[in-house]
Amino acid sequence: MKTKDKYKKSLCRTVPDETPTAFLDSGAHLQADTVDRRRFLQSAVGASLALTGMSRAQTKRPASPNALIRVGLIGSAGHREVLLSSIPNLPGVQWTAYAKGEPGENCAWVQKQFPGSSRTRVYENYHHMLEKEPLDVVGVCLPFYQNAEAAIQAARKGIHVLSEKPAAINLPDLARLEQEIHQSGVCYSIMLNMRALPIFQAARKAVQEGAIGEPILLSSQKSYQFGAERPWYYKERKTYGGTIPWVGIHALDYMRWVSGQEYSQVAAFEGNKAHPQTPGCEDHAGLLFRLANGGTATCHLDFLRPESAHTHGDDRLRIAGSEGVLEAEDLNNRVKLISAKGRSGELPLGAPVDFFGAFIAALRGEGEPLVSTEDAFAITRICLRARDAADTGTWVKL
Numbered sequence: 001m002k003t004k005d006k007y008k009k010s011l012c013r014t015v016p017d018e019t020p021t022a023f024l025d026s027g028a029h030l031q032a033d034t035v036d037r038r039r040f041l042q043s044a045v046g047a048s049l050a051l052t053g054m055s056r057a058q059t060k061r062p063a064s065p066n067a068l069i070r071v072g073l074i075g076s077a078g079h080r081e082v083l084l085s086s087i088p089n090l091p092g093v094q095w096t097a098y099a100k101g102e103p104g105e106n107c108a109w110v111q112k113q114f115p116g117s118s119r120t121r122v123y124e125n126y127h128h129m130l131e132k133e134p135l136d137v138v139g140v141c142l143p144f145y146q147n148a149e150a151a152i153q154a155a156r157k158g159i160h161v162l163s164e165k166p167a168a169i170n171l172p173d174l175a176r177l178e179q180e181i182h183q184s185g186v187c188y189s190i191m192l193n194m195r196a197l198p199i200f201q202a203a204r205k206a207v208q209e210g211a212i213g214e215p216i217l218l219s220s221q222k223s224y225q226f227g228a229e230r231p232w233y234y235k236e237r238k239t240y241g242g243t244i245p246w247v248g249i250h251a252l253d254y255m256r257w258v259s260g261q262e263y264s265q266v267a268a269f270e271g272n273k274a275h276p277q278t279p280g281c282e283d284h285a286g287l288l289f290r291l292a293n294g295g296t297a298t299c300h301l302d303f304l305r306p307e308s309a310h311t312h313g314d315d316r317l318r319i320a321g322s323e324g325v326l327e328a329e330d331l332n333n334r335v336k337l338i339s340a341k342g343r344s345g346e347l348p349l350g351a352p353v354d355f356f357g358a359f360i361a362a363l364r365g366e367g368e369p370l371v372s373t374e375d376a377f378a379i380t381r382i383c384l385r386a387r388d389a390a391d392t393g394t395w396v397k398l
Contacts, residue, residue: 069093069360072135074126074150075101075142076109077231078164082191083139086356088114093360097133099126101142126150135159137363143233144241148173155184162359165190165249167380169241174384178377189359189369190376192253194315196358198349199328202335203317204258206326206347211339213323215259218289218297220251221316226275226283226303236280243282243301244270244390245383251299251315252287252386253371253379258328259319263297263382263398265290268390274304287386 069092073083087095098110098120111118123129130138130153138154140147140163148168151161161181167190168174181188194200207215224247233239240246256263270285272278283304289297305314315330324339326347335347353370361367382398389396 065364065366066092067364069136069363070096070134072097072099072126072129072133072138072159074099074129074138074140074154075146076105077101077143078141079191079193080139080141082193083162083356084113086354088116089354090357090360095120096135097121097123097129099123099129127153130154130157130159137162137360140164143231143239144246145169145233145239148177151188152177152180155180155186155188158184158186160187160359160363161189162356163188163190163376165192165376165380166241166245166383167376169245169384171381171384174377174380181373187359187363187369188373188376189371190380191355192250192371192376192379193355194250194254194330195257195370196353196355197330198352199330199333199335200254200258200317201353202347202349203319203326203328206335206337207258207260207319207321211324211337211341211343212319212321212326213340214293214295215261215291215319215321216293216295217318217320218255218259218261218291218295219318220255220297220299221314222247222251222299222301223305223314224303225305225307225309225312227307230278230281234278234281238280240278240280242270242387243303244268244285244287244387245380247303248285248287248299248301248386249379249383251301251317252382253375254317255297255299255319256379256382257375258317261295261297262292263289264292265395265397266382266386266389267395268386269393270387270390285390287390 071083071087071093073080073095084095087093095117098107100107100123103124107122110120110122121133137160140150140154140161142150142164144164144166147163151163151167154161168177206212266287266289268285268287270282272281272283275281275283281303284302285300287299291297311331313330317328319326323341324337326335326337328335333349335349336345337347338344355370358367359369362369385396385398
């Protein structure tokens with residue numbers, strides 16, 4: 001039996017089809033270009049909406065393969081490399097500007113990042129960057145509690161957003177962000193880049209092809225080294241958000257994405273036993289889910305991996321189905337399958353998928369992002385409610 005893929009594709013407002021322009025270094029010329037470009041887009045889109053009553057997402061045409069896509073980066077916390085390691089390999093994509101994540105940040109690294117980044121303009125804050133730069137895409141990598149607001153401000157400018165996860169660290173901010181993204185019509189996604197790993201790509205394909213029948217029991221692991229120290233915003237829940245939304249989100253996402261199953265209820269425990277210097281950061285958590293199909297899922301995550309370990313993390317996934325079992329291990333880069341249908345052994349792995357490249361391709365009308373707008377909000381909401389379950393010691397419906 002093949003598992004139905006429940007993840008619907010979202011409409012993304014695509015960047016306008018335009019001829020690449022020369023890189024502007026003059027602030028006066030840049031500001032004039034920004035104003036002219038925005039006036040044109042506002043008048044063109046406004047007239048189209050008035051005549052047709054359609055949303056901006058429906059009126060935008062995909063950018064041509066030769067259209068220049070200007071990228072801005074806000075902050076450098078988390079996984080900035082998701083964007084920066086990809087940009088040099090993407091034709092027609094330019095790292096135009098960087099906004100400091102914190103006052104006084106040393107930005108010498110920007111000009112040294114890769115050939116061409118020496119022309120990347122640096123701003124003291126993202127408000128100035130969004131106002132002055134004619135950007136098409138921004139990456140948001142601020143301290144976690146600030147990411148939702150930065151994404152909202154970018155969306156209000158009509159700029160597509162790839163944000164660090166979680167999308168927000170509380171449900172009110174998530175609801176506000178979701179409303180702004182849908183009203184703006186921009187494409188929004190979060191950096192759940194473990195979907196791009198060959199092991200999870202291969203595992204998902206096997207499940208979709210029916211290799212293990214119906215997924216019934218899911219289990220996952222995320223184990224990380226804590227390191228010598230963590231940034232200041234890990235010290236309080238109000239700035240950190242919790243280890244379930246920050247670390248657990250990867251495991252909860254790849255369980256859901258690979259299996260095609262939805263969660264219906266969650267209970268959880270969490271705590272900090274070994275890192276009193278960061279009381280707002282839980283160093284361990286265990287979660288138990290009821291699946292919508294009647295199955296069960298478990299997840300355990302920790303910041304307890306010894307510094308002597310030769311890798312930072314140890315990520316695993318196991319799915320037991322009605323006709324087989326598969327196990328994916330990031331540490332050994334392999335997926336093992338035992339199937340009642342006679343197919344067993346290690347699955348062949350493909351090449352890693354370029355996560356940001358897929359996001360850019362979606363803006364050009366050449367595919368879909370690995371994480372849709374709907375999935376970004378759904379998995380964040382699941383994590384925040386799972387955190388609530390741990391905080392209250394109760395079962396929470398999803």
